[in-house]
Amino acid sequence: MTYEVVIPAAGRGKRMGADRNKLLLELKGIPVIVHTLQVFERDPLCSAVILVIHPDDKKTLEELIDQYHLTKITQMVTGGAERQHSVYEGLKKAAAKIVMVHDGARPFISQEVIHKLAEAAASKGGAIAAVPVKDTIKKVKNGTVTETVERSDLWSVQTPQAFLLEVLMGAHEEAVRTDFLGTDEASLVEKTGGKVAVIESDYDNIKLTTKEDLVFAEAILAKNGQ
Numbered sequence: 001m002t003y004e005v006v007i008p009a010a011g012r013g014k015r016m017g018a019d020r021n022k023l024l025l026e027l028k029g030i031p032v033i034v035h036t037l038q039v040f041e042r043d044p045l046c047s048a049v050i051l052v053i054h055p056d057d058k059k060t061l062e063e064l065i066d067q068y069h070l071t072k073i074t075q076m077v078t079g080g081a082e083r084q085h086s087v088y089e090g091l092k093k094a095a096a097k098i099v100m101v102h103d104g105a106r107p108f109i110s111q112e113v114i115h116k117l118a119e120a121a122a123s124k125g126g127a128i129a130a131v132p133v134k135d136t137i138k139k140v141k142n143g144t145v146t147e148t149v150e151r152s153d154l155w156s157v158q159t160p161q162a163f164l165l166e167v168l169m170g171a172h173e174e175a176v177r178t179d180f181l182g183t184d185e186a187s188l189v190e191k192t193g194g195k196v197a198v199i200e201s202d203y204d205n206i207k208l209t210t211k212e213d214l215v216f217a218e219a220i221l222a223k224n225g226q
């Protein structure tokens, strides 16, 4: 099942505390965003990449696309203030039956998980990558525990998140109508009553968010012989 992928890469990386977009930081001499884009460039089931960018990064990204021969990027669109807005701008350019959304900040996604997501989205309408939570999760108010959440039901959600384009576009349009802001695509689909399947991913598929994640990233590359 072929798919198009929207890659939101328009953030500012504030929690990373770097002097530039964290996606332009290098791992083994290659920018984070290039690591991510190369996964889809190499996937025969990926028909097109829609890259959502911040205007400040346009020239640099155009140079990287040329340097690394990233031929599947068919559209480069300007993102918005929030991740959800950026994803929506990318979705407006999508046309395939199946669309995936994958954070530019997650360079270690595997083709195996991507393919499982594409199949699940085609058969069930929507599917997301996730891993079982390993820590105990508690709700806290004013520095005091208010609830310990049953861990057996908890999953740590990642991307890609894959959907029939009509399902995800409809959910985004409803979010605009109701002024809803979610932290992932699935939460918008859930609000419209849509079912979302979970595909077990792996713990390597981290999102590079704070500087500690760069250390973990180097270790993952070393583990994978890169």
Ligand SMILES: Nc1ccn([C@@H]2O[C@H](COP(=O)(O)OP(=O)(O)OP(=O)(O)O)[C@@H](O)[C@H]2O)c(=O)n1
Residues within 6 Å of the ligand: 007, 008, 009, 010, 011, 012, 013, 014, 015, 016, 023, 052, 079, 080, 081, 082, 083, 084, 086, 087, 103, 104, 105, 106, 207, 208, 209
């Ligand atoms: N307005 C935004 C915010 C985020 N993203 C993208 O969404 C992904 C996940 O977001 P996150 O990890 O939060 O990145 P940032 O928003 O850049 O980080 P921060 O919140 O620390 O500023 C990243 O690839 C980021 O570039 C985006 O395209 N548009």
Ligand SMILES: C[C@](O)(CO)[C@H](O)COP(=O)(O)O
Residues within 6 Å of the ligand: 083, 103, 156, 157, 158, 159, 183, 184, 185, 207
């Ligand atoms: C979409 C996501 O990666 C799923 O875990 C996450 O919600 C993105 O959060 P961020 O704060 O926008 O990075």
